[in-house]
Amino acid sequence: MFAMQYDRFGGPDVLHLGTTDAPQPRAGQIRIRVHAAGVSPVDVGLRSGRTPMSARLPLPHIPGVDAAGTVDKIGDDVHDVTLGDHVFGIVELARLGGASAQFAVLQHWAHKPTTMPWTQAGAAGTSIETATRALDLLDPRPGMTILVDGAAGGVGSIAVQLATARGIHVIGTARADNHDLLRQLGATPVTYGPDLTNRLDALGVTRIDRALDVAGAGSLTELLHLTGDPTAVVTLADFTAPTHGVRLSMGQLAGEPDGRHGLPAAAQLFTKGRFRVPIDAVFPLTKAADxxxxxxxxSRRGKIVLTVDDEPEG
Ligand SMILES: NC(=O)c1ccc[n+]([C@@H]2O[C@H](COP(=O)([O-])OP(=O)(O)OC[C@H]3O[C@@H](n4cnc5c(N)ncnc54)[C@H](OP(=O)(O)O)[C@@H]3O)[C@@H](O)[C@H]2O)c1
Structure with a gap:
């Protein structure tokens, strides 16, 4: 099969089109012919060689943890799909990649709603899983107010919608350019950065019940002040969390319960017109470096996604 891959760590230009054996699904897994694959911060960090997890990667490596496509092979003990089904999902996370390719093996998936564009489906998997996991941990009740810090990005834009669907009021931080997007997604927007409390005061916000830090931009002290309770704050990206007594959620890689049940739930919301995956930019697979x-x-306005054609031009 063809795939975008890299043989050494470095800048985006280490990515090149290559050929390799198609992966085989093991028990509990399926293989898809990929139509679209997401590009996430973790892919970029791994490729740069700067994240500690890069050391675990055998090279050459195919990046990408999210993909959508047509089921073309089914592993043992899988009973909820048939060949030819359209699905979206997440690769086996221990492999830390494999999606930017002609074929990919998925560990978790849901059926793609017929009307969901491939681009949205391809980029959706880990953002939905992560947002679902974080909301499960925070367990906000209907009527509560949650603040999502970094709400316009890949995970944040999904968290806003999933929280809104749970009947929770959402205040989302973003740069001013993204405030309209946040309103469309159902959140009250506010600009991120220092002195958030003052800007919330100006908006007349008197209570924050829960806070989800998606950005990891150093806001934990302020989020603690706003909620008054370290157990009411979860971060996905701030590794200083333990010094604040705040939970850093890393999901399956850290042995935590995952949010895979969010995938079919989000698909259902999509069919009801209550969910979408905001797409920031679309590139053909061969332009993965771009x-x-x-x-x-x-800055982001949702996800970045690669489309996969039958015969890519190298
Ligand atoms: N722990 C986990 O399980 C897990 C899972 C997935 C991702 N992550 C991590 O979570 C982080 C976000 O992922 P993502 O996919 O959502 O990234 P992303 O799409 O790049 O979005 C990041 C967002 O952060 C916002 N931002 C930038 N500076 C900020 C600041 N000072 N304060 C608040 N927000 C700020 C940006 O907002 P504007 O666009 O409005 O400027 C942008 O939308 C990454 O570090 C990623 O590695 C962790």
Missing amino acids: AHRTSEHG
Whole structure:
């Protein structure tokens, strides 16, 4: 099969089109012919060689943890799909990649709603899993108010919608350019950065019951002040969390219960018109280096996604 891969760590230009054996699904897994695959911060960090997990990667490595496509092979003990089904999901996370390719093996999946574009489906998996897991940990009740810090990005934009669907009021932080997006997703927008409390006061917000830090930009002290309770705060990206007594959720890789049940739930919300995966930028698979560059630089308005054609031009 063809795949975008890298043989050494470094900048986006280490990515190149190559060929390799198609992966085989093990028990509990399926293989898909990929139509779209997401590009996430973790893919970029691993490729750079700067994250400790890079050391675990055998090279060459195919990046990408999210994909959507047509089921073409089914492992043992799988009973909820048939060949030809359209699904979206997450690769086996221990492999830390494999999605930016002609074929990918999925560990968790849900059926793609017929009307969901491939681009949205391809980028959805880990963002839905992560947002679901974080909301499960925070366990906000209907009527409560949650603050999502970094609400316009891949995970944040999903967390806003899943929280809203649970009947929770959402205040989302983003740069001013993204405030309209947050309103469309159902959140009250506020600009991120220091002195958040003052800006919330100006908005007339008197109570924050829960806070989810998606950005990891150093807001934990302020989020603790706002909620008054370390157990009411979860971060996905701030590794200083233990010094604040705050929970850092790393999911399956840390042996935590995962949020895979969020995938079919989000698909159902999509069919009801209550959920979408905001897409920031779409690139053909062979332009994966440009997609990684986009992910590295600047702000987000949802996810970055690669589309996979039958015969890519190298
Ligand atoms: N622990 C886990 O299980 C897990 C899972 C998935 C991802 N993550 C991590 O979570 C982080 C976010 O992932 P993502 O996919 O959502 O990334 P992303 O799509 O790049 O979004 C990051 C968002 O952070 C916002 N941001 C930038 N500076 C900020 C600041 N000072 N305060 C608040 N927000 C700020 C940006 O907002 P604007 O666009 O409005 O500027 C952007 O939308 C990454 O570090 C990723 O590695 C962790």
